[in-house]
Amino acid sequence: MAVATSQFLEKTDEQKAMTEMVRQFADEQIIPNAEHYDHEDEFPEPIVEKMKELGLFGVTIPEEYGGLGLDLTTYAMIVEELSRGWISISGIVNTHFIGSYLLMKFGTDAQKEKYLARMATGEIRAAFSLSEPELGSDVQAIKASATRSDDGTYEINGQKMWVTNGLLSDLVFVLVKTDKDADPPYKGMTCFIAEKEPGVSENTGDYAGLTVPPKIKKMGYKGVESTELVFDGYRCPAENILGGEEAGLGQGFVQMMDALEVGRVNVAARGVGIAQRALELALRYSQERKTFGKEIAQHQAIQFKLADMATKVDAARLLTLRAARLKDAGERSDLEAGMAKLFASETGKEVVEDAFRIHGGYGYSKEYEIERLYRDAPLLLIGEGTSEIQRMVIGRKLLQRHKI
Ligand SMILES: Cc1cc2nc3c(=O)[nH]c(=O)nc-3n(C[C@H](O)[C@H](O)[C@H](O)COP(=O)(O)OP(=O)(O)OC[C@H]3O[C@@H](n4cnc5c(N)ncnc54)[C@H](O)[C@@H]3O)c2cc1C
Numbered sequence: 001m002a003v004a005t006s007q008f009l010e011k012t013d014e015q016k017a018m019t020e021m022v023r024q025f026a027d028e029q030i031i032p033n034a035e036h037y038d039h040e041d042e043f044p045e046p047i048v049e050k051m052k053e054l055g056l057f058g059v060t061i062p063e064e065y066g067g068l069g070l071d072l073t074t075y076a077m078i079v080e081e082l083s084r085g086w087i088s089i090s091g092i093v094n095t096h097f098i099g100s101y102l103l104m105k106f107g108t109d110a111q112k113e114k115y116l117a118r119m120a121t122g123e124i125r126a127a128f129s130l131s132e133p134e135l136g137s138d139v140q141a142i143k144a145s146a147t148r149s150d151d152g153t154y155e156i157n158g159q160k161m162w163v164t165n166g167l168l169s170d171l172v173f174v175l176v177k178t179d180k181d182a183d184p185p186y187k188g189m190t191c192f193i194a195e196k197e198p199g200v201s202e203n204t205g206d207y208a209g210l211t212v213p214p215k216i217k218k219m220g221y222k223g224v225e226s227t228e229l230v231f232d233g234y235r236c237p238a239e240n241i242l243g244g245e246e247a248g249l250g251q252g253f254v255q256m257m258d259a260l261e262v263g264r265v266n267v268a269a270r271g272v273g274i275a276q277r278a279l280e281l282a283l284r285y286s287q288e289r290k291t292f293g294k295e296i297a298q299h300q301a302i303q304f305k306l307a308d309m310a311t312k313v314d315a316a317r318l319l320t321l322r323a324a325r326l327k328d329a330g331e332r333s334d335l336e337a338g339m340a341k342l343f344a345s346e347t348g349k350e351v352v353e354d355a356f357r358i359h360g361g362y363g364y365s366k367e368y369e370i371e372r373l374y375r376d377a378p379l380l381l382i383g384e385g386t387s388e389i390q391r392m393v394i395g396r397k398l399l400q401r402h403k404i
Contacts, residue, residue, distance in 0.1 A: 008321045015074050022081040025054065030085030031369070034223075037088070038372050041222040043168065048092060051122065056082075056093060058120030061100050065116035072262060073324040076269040080317070083273025087376050088223040090270050092125075095164050097266060098259050099126025099173050102191065106243045106255050111193065115171065124170035125198070129160045129229060130256060136162070136382075137389050139253065140185045144231060145177040146192060152238050154178070156192065156209075156231040164383075166227030167212050170198050173242065174229070175252045182250070191242040191252035194234065209234030220375030260384060261334055262327065264341035267384045268320040271344030274377055275313045278348075278355035281370050282306060286358050302358060309351045316344035335397035342390035345380035352377040 011019065029047055037044045051057065059075045061067025075097065082090040100119050103112055118124045135141045144158025156176055163172065172194045182188025196207050203210040209232050215225040241248040242255055283306065286297035296302045319340040326333035352373045356363040363370050381387055 008318050008325065011077070014070075015077055018070070018074060019077045019081055021054070022056070022078050023084070025050065026081055026085030026089075030082070030089055034086040034088075034372065035366075035369070037223040038086075038220075039366075041217075043225065044089065044092075044223050047089060048122070051089075051093070055120075057096055057122035057125070058100075060097060061104070061116055061120040065112070065120050067100075067116070067120035071324075071328040072265060073321060073328050076265055076320055076324040079266055079269035080273040080276065080320075083270040084277045085273075086223075086372075087270050087274055087379065088221055090266075090273070091164055091221065091224040094263070094266055094270075095128045095169070096122075096126045098128045098263050099171060101262055102128075102173055102242060102255060102259050103193075105258065106191075106248070106251070108239075108244045108247075110239065111242070111244075115193070125165060125168065126171045126173060127163050127165040127169035128173040128256075128259070129163045129166075130175050131160065131162045133159055133161045133228075137386060139175070139256070140189075142175060142177055142189065144174070145180065146190065146236065147178075148238075149235070153235045154192065154238060154241070156194065156234045156236055158231050160229040160231070162216070163227050163229050164224060166229055167201070167215060167225045168198050169196070171195055172229065173256075174231075175256050178249060178252075186253035187250050189252040190249050191255050192236045193240045193242055194231075194236055195240070203234075207234070219378075220372065221379045261337050263384045264337040264390075265320060265324050265327065265333075267380055268316070268323065268337070268340035268344035271341075271346075271348035271380050272313065272317045272320055274348045274373055274380070275309070275316060275344070275351035278352040278370065278373050278377075279306075279309050279313050281368075281373075282309065282355035282358045285355075285362075289360070296358070305354050305358060309354050312347040312351055316340070316347040319343050335394060335401065338390045338393040338397065341384060342387055342394065346387060348380050349377045 029050060055068050058067030059070050059078055063069040079090050103116055130139050146154040146156045149155055173191055174194050175189055175191050177188055178190040179188030196203050196210050201212050211230040213228045215227050238245040243251060286302050287295050289296045323333050323336040323340040326336055356370050356374050359368055359370050362368050
């Protein structure tokens with residue numbers, strides 16, 4: 001058992017150095033400032049600038065494009081540390097990471113040349129957009145569409161919903177319908193790399209036809225904006241079809257689903273990070289607070305809670321690293337990524353709730369960090385596929401692998 005555990009938890013010297021560096025960054029710059037940015041719902045610009053200096057926008061981008069060229073496992077370790085600080089900070093990197101994954105795996109050489117080097121430094125940032133007002137889980141029901149014009153450009157029309165980094169991003173990897181009659185529907189879907197002006201609500205010039213309405217007000221996950229995107233006659237050149245017009249037309253659904261698999265490892269790592277932080281807060285508070293003449297940590301009911309919390313955090317971390325390592329080794333990891341996402345996001349919510357209970361009345365006060373975690377954690381149950389959708393993925397993959 002010990003051997004199997006260390007196999008997944010072991011870190012190379014480089015991984016140790018990276019995670020220690022990011023943990024220190026989280027302790028010194030993210031955690032002390034999160035309350036302010038959460039309260040004001042303000043984009044944490046100085047923290048993001050520092051992340052650019054640390055190379056955190058190019059963790060998985062190859063060195064030839066100026067990235068760090070690290071694997072998914074190391075990325076997951078880094079995301080855990082960022083989320084331990086504040087999940088909104090990892091949210092700023094996450095859609096960017098998915099965009100760079102899509103480019104690295106499916107992009108043409110020209111697309112890689114055009115975007116990857118500037119993405120690695122964080123000079124330009126990416127969002128990714130599947131959801132619409134009427135759908136999230138049922139991606140094949142997408143209504144936004146693109147039609148080829150006589151001049152060879154594609155005109156995109158339709159409304160997208162819940163786009164993380166929707167306002168401040170420079171690129172949106174957006175999935176739309178290019179063939180309404182395709183059967184099955186997923187074969188008629190294409191991913192466009194839609195360029196836009198960052199921070200601008202009404203795009204003009206080359207990007208006219210793309211409007212970003214005011215950011216959506218949320219219970220948590222503040223600081224990073226979630227927006228709608230309204231495409232109304234927005235023109236996208238054919239060379240901005242992911243993979244090029246010839247190879248990429250009609251491939252968008254498959255490309256996006258592939259990216260969601262690494263996205264699930266990413267969300268799982270976020271679940272581990274927030275749960276780890278909640279456990280730390282509970283361990284500290286339970287040894288400070290006294291009731292009935294002793295520290296509450298000395299009451300067996302509280303100790304049992306701590307024991308369950310720590311066990312779940314370790315299990316979630318093991319599942320997450322297993323999925324990441326399998327992907328890095330080029331092995332199938334769809335089932336494992338679904339399990340990791342399901343378990344780690346539920347763990348995030350449960351461990352945060354237990355830590356909240358351990359804080360008693362003070363957990364309800366904005367003076368205590370756990371109050372923010374309590375509002376942040378539920379997002380992870382939803383993004384990148386809800387728990388119900390993960391169970392559908394896991395069930396389907398299980399039956400495929402064990403077909404009689
Ligand atoms: C803060 C935030 C940020 C987000 N960022 C992005 C982003 O950057 N890009 C993006 O594209 N999307 C993003 N999303 C959208 C997110 O991916 C969707 O909200 C999610 O996929 C769920 O879709 P939905 O909200 O439409 O719920 P629905 O699909 O309408 O589901 C409603 C409920 O029904 C359940 N359900 C649905 N179908 C089934 C079924 N077949 N069987 C059983 N139960 C089912 C669901 O699990 C859920 O409980 C974000 C969402 C939030 C809240």
